[in-house]
Amino acid sequence: MSKISLTTASLWIACAAASSAAESLPSWNDSPAKQAIVNFVERVTTEGSPDYVPPAERIATFDNDGCLWSEQPAYFQLFFAIDRVRATAGDHPEWQTEEAFASVLKGDLKAVAASGEKGLMQLVAATHAGMTTEEFTAEVSAWMAEATHPQTGKRYTEMVFQPMLELLDYLRANGFKTFIVSGGGIEFIRPWAEATYGIPPEQVVGSSLKMKYEVRDGTPVILKLAEIDLIDDKAGKPVGIQGHIGRRPIFAAGNSDGDFQMLEWTTAGEGPRFGMIVHHTDADREWAYDRDSHVGQLDRALDAAPDRGWNVVDMKQDWGVIYPE
Amino acid sequence: MSKISLTTASLWIACAAASSAAESLPSWNDSPAKQAIVNFVERVTTEGSPDYVPPAERIATFDNDGCLWSEQPAYFQLFFAIDRVRATAGDHPEWQTEEAFASVLKGDLKAVAASGEKGLMQLVAATHAGMTTEEFTAEVSAWMAEATHPQTGKRYTEMVFQPMLELLDYLRANGFKTFIVSGGGIEFIRPWAEATYGIPPEQVVGSSLKMKYEVRDGTPVILKLAEIDLIDDKAGKPVGIQGHIGRRPIFAAGNSDGDFQMLEWTTAGEGPRFGMIVHHTDADREWAYDRDSHVGQLDRALDAAPDRGWNVVDMKQDWGVIYPE
Structure with a gap:
C-alpha cells in the first residue's frame, strides 16, 4: 500500500470514529x-x-x-434515611426532640437538608449502626424498587x-x-x-x-x-x-x-x-x-x-x- | 442443526476448554x-x-x-523500609536507641521481623510521614529496579x-x-x-x-x-x-x-x-x-x-x- 493510500485510510478511520462519537451522544x-x-x-x-x-x-x-x-x-439518600427513621421511630422516643431526627419526623425537609452531607451521614450512622452490609444492601434494594420521588413521582x-x-x-x-x-x-x-x-x-x-x-x-x-x-x-x-x-x-x-x-x-x-x-x-x-x-x-x-x-x-x-x- | 449435533458441539467446546486449561497452568x-x-x-x-x-x-x-x-x-517491604531508615538515619540520631529503628541500624533482622506486620507499618509510617503519594511511588519504583534479595541475589x-x-x-x-x-x-x-x-x-x-x-x-x-x-x-x-x-x-x-x-x-x-x-x-x-x-x-x-x-x-x-x- 502506498503512503498516500495509508493516509487516506487513516482519514477514513478518523471520520468513521468522529461520526460514531456523534451517534454515541444523541x-x-x-x-x-x-x-x-x-x-x-x-x-x-x-x-x-x-x-x-x-x-x-x-x-x-x-x-x-x-x-x-x-x-x-434534597439528596435522595436523605429520603431513604427519612423512611428508615420513620419506620424505626417507635423504638426511639428520644428522636422526637433530638435533631436531625425531630425535623425528619416533623417532615421539615429544609431543616434536615440544611445539615448537609455531614448531617446526612450522621443520620445514616444512627439509623444503620449494628446492621450488616448484606442487610443494608437488601434494604436499599427494596427501597429503590418501591420508593418514588415526592415531586416527580418517578x-x-x-x-x-x-x-x-x-x-x-x-x-x-x-x-x-x-x-x-x-x-x-x-x-x-x-x-x-x-x-x-x-x-x-x-x-x-x-x-x-x-x-x-x-x-x-x-x-x-x-x-x-x-x-x-x-x-x-x-x-x-x-x-x-x-x-x-x-x-x-x-x-x-x-x-x-x-x-x-x-x-x-x-x-x-x-x-x-x-x-x-x-x-x-x-x-x-x-x-x-x-x-x-x-x-x-x-x-x-x-x-x-x-x-x-x-x-x-x-x-x-x-x-x-x-x-x- | 439437530439436537444431537448441538450436544456434540457442546462436548467439543468443553473438551477444548479443558485442554486449554491444562495448557494454561504448565x-x-x-x-x-x-x-x-x-x-x-x-x-x-x-x-x-x-x-x-x-x-x-x-x-x-x-x-x-x-x-x-x-x-x-522477612517481608520484602521490610527490606525497603530498612533501606529508607539507613538512608535517612543521619537526620534521626534518636533512632540509635529507639526500636524498631535501633534493630534496623544494627542489622538485627530477626528482632525487626519479630515486630510483625504491625511493627512494619509503624516503621513505614515513621519513615514516610509527610511524603506525597507521588514521591513515595517514585521511591518504591526506583528501589524495585535496583534492590536485590540478600540471599538469592534476585x-x-x-x-x-x-x-x-x-x-x-x-x-x-x-x-x-x-x-x-x-x-x-x-x-x-x-x-x-x-x-x-x-x-x-x-x-x-x-x-x-x-x-x-x-x-x-x-x-x-x-x-x-x-x-x-x-x-x-x-x-x-x-x-x-x-x-x-x-x-x-x-x-x-x-x-x-x-x-x-x-x-x-x-x-x-x-x-x-x-x-x-x-x-x-x-x-x-x-x-x-x-x-x-x-x-x-x-x-x-x-x-x-x-x-x-x-x-x-x-x-x-x-x-x-x-x-x-
Missing part, C-alpha cells in the same frame, strides 16, 4: 460542550498522537448527586441523566474505566449502580462508615459501625480517589463546590485532562440552582472554571433530553 | 490441587450449569506476601511464583477480576503490581496510612500521614474487601493465618466457592515453614483446611517451577 445538542468531550476523547485515543493515553490510564470519575442523577429538593433510578448515561457508555466504548466518586454513601450507591450506570461495586467510591468483621453463631458478617470512616467530599474526594483507584483520573465530572478538589486534582495532572461541571439551569425540565442552593451549591467552582479550563455544561442549552424516556 | 504438576482449580473454574464458567457465576461476580482475591511472591527471611519482582502468575492469567482468561488483598502497604504494592502481576492499582487492597489533600504553592498533592488507616490483615481483610470491592469473592488464595478470615468470608458465601492455601514446603527451591514461623505463620488455617474444604497447595509436590525462568 441526547447532547451540538454545542461547544459536546465538541469538547468528543475532541478530548479523540485526542487521548489516537495512537501515535502526543496526547495518546494508554487504556489502563483512562480513568474517569463522576460525582453522583446532581451529576449522574438529580439531587433536589422512581429515583429513573431520575438519572440520559446524556450522562450516554457519556459513560461513550467513554467506556473508548477504553475508559468509569468510577463514581460521591459524597453519598458507598454502600447506598453500590446496590443499584451496576444496573443503572453500568458501574460495578468495585468502581464506586463514596463516604463510608467503619466496619467490623465478626462471626455470629458460625456465620461471618461485616457490621457497619456508627463511626464515620471517610467523608468523600471536597478535599476528601482526591483522598478517596487515591485510596480506591491509586491513579489520578484524566477525566472528572461534578456539579458542585464539593467537586472542586476532585476537578483540581484531576486537571492539575500532566498531559491531557478533562474537567466538567454540570450546571443546573433548567427549571422547567429539572431544577435551576447554583450559588445559593443548600444542596449542590456551585459557586467557587463556577468562578474558577474559565481560568482552569473546566467545561461547564448548561443543562438547558446542551441537553436535548434530561431523563431516560 | 508449571503446575498434575495433582489434586491443579485438578480442583480447573474443576472449579469449569463449573462456574459453564453457562446453563447450576454453578454458573456471571463474569461480574467472578471476583478472585490473592494475598501477596508468601502467596504471590516470597516473604523470607530482584524482588523476580521472586514471584510462576504457578501463581499462570493462575492469575488463567482466572482472567475465564472472566475473573483478580485483586490483591495484602497485609502489606497498598502504596508499596501498586507501583509494580501491574507490570508484575497484571493487576492494576485500582485492584490492589492493602494496609494503608491516612492521607490528606492539600495545595502547596499552587500544586495539589496528597500527603501520606503518620497514622494507620487500615491494617489489612486477619479480620481486616474482609473489611478491606468490602470497602474496596463491595462484593464477596468467590475465589481466595492465601498462605498464612493472616488470611484465615478472608478464606472464611469467601467460602462462607452461597454457591460455588474456592479457598486455597499455599503451603511452603520446599526448602530446596524456596523455603519450608508453617506453624512456628515468625513470618507467614500457618497454623490455625492449616488445621481448619480439611473441614472447610480449603485446598492446600504443596509447593514441593504441586509446583514444577517456583520462580519465572
